[in-house]
Amino acid sequence: MGNGAAATARSDKQSGAATSLHQRILSDIQGNILSGRWEPGQRIPVELELMEQYDCSRMTVNKVLTQLAQAGIIERRRKFGSFVSRPHSQSAVLSIPDIKTEVDALGLPYRFEILERHKRRATRDDRALLGSDDAAPVLELVCRHFAKDQPFCVEYRLINLQSVAGAATEPFADISPGAWLLRQVPWNVAEHRIRAAGANAEEAARLKVKSGSPCLIVERTTRSLTSAITFVRLTYPGNLHELVATFTSLTSPSRSA
């Protein structure tokens, strides 16, 4: 691994390079790894070598290597060098949009209705679902989402009213609980559980499917730094819904949207 085909397209420093130098270094290294030229476990050039190859300062290559290490693509060890990681598992970034967005994407008209609404002090079951200890007041909602005239999803939701007081008086007439909460509690930590199960009698009736027919169930517990916010269980009739996740090995350069 001499430093042969390097220092190309250099000498323009930070003028009109279209793409920045560290982005180019990143792409080069990513390419070497994704294409298999650099195999797992293989040692990659040390910072000093890359500095010379790209005729740049150490900070620039360090920035790239640090980013790759944070993404888990490489592992770095002092004195030893940096190595291509050996991945042990597949991982996927799942995007779970608002239900209205999902239905819109199908090109179908969306509507929803609130089927049940109860306010109460948290029971033991509620606390287990919310992952919280205190017996704060909670709001229980059952909501049905439609794509055209077909039930698309049934939503069972608990909202911790201590965290999100405004929910108690929100009618949820024009905006669904999920969308409303997304606006109220924007940055959080959530745990998702995804499984398949047969619809029970109640759900089946609500979804207008046969009892026991396969459904995709997505459960999510949302917490802020300090307290439980909401628990939601979304039940989708099978074959009507699919989660799609694309895993690209690194945070893609396009990060707007």
Add this chain to the structure above:
Amino acid sequence: MGNGAAATARSDKQSGAATSLHQRILSDIQGNILSGRWEPGQRIPVELELMEQYDCSRMTVNKVLTQLAQAGIIERRRKFGSFVSRPHSQSAVLSIPDIKTEVDALGLPYRFEILERHKRRATRDDRALLGSDDAAPVLELVCRHFAKDQPFCVEYRLINLQSVAGAATEPFADISPGAWLLRQVPWNVAEHRIRAAGANAEEAARLKVKSGSPCLIVERTTRSLTSAITFVRLTYPGNLHELVATFTSLTSPSRSA
């Protein structure tokens, strides 16, 4: 937001700070956003202010803010400043481990068996599943995975033998196709599709469940930079399996594994 409670625990530069300065800045800002003190859309201090607050150079705060921007937590606009993003959807990072790993995690003994194995030129269906155009030779496998004596999962797999020639002669006696491939083709791009469906007669028999009973189906198409590698469909009996994903708003600081 003056620069009051800052410059604390400073003056130790890079000596024994336990945690690095930019990590502390990152935590502080994350805390402000996750706790809601800094609301979506709100402008956060510019780099110069943070430099003064933490008594450090601009590179240090820039590193933190760049990281936050790449993670999508903040948005940065020249001349305007940096702002807390308004998230539009939930997203989750799903880890899809090797099946042996899953079964091991349940504390049950694992084994698998190859039920079918055919080598052929890719049919039109094969090409559609692999997302490739050429009629390269493919290997079709059906494999059943057990947790103790109970069928845990049925795996239907296509391998592009042009990409992974060694698969043709690999017996898959001691190592499952998934694990073998993970070692051969370690860094790749994959697309996942997750849905619920009733087991058809054949699957039901293999899984020892009733026909039509709900199953979780995970499909994955894996490509290297240039070519299709493998397609796999994993069918798990419902209630036996659950995918779990935790979404923390940022690449967690612990990245060793």
Add this chain to the structure above:
DNA sequence: CAGTGGTCTAGACCACTTC
């Protein structure tokens, strides 16, 4: 024009790990 971010430099000191 002026404010702000985007990128880069040429060094520096330190920590960790193996020899």
Add this chain to the structure above:
DNA sequence: AAGTGGTCTAGACCACTGA
């Protein structure tokens, strides 16, 4: 002791964009 990464500095020039 030497190799390597981890972090930080004190500047610099440029690009973009609103006033």
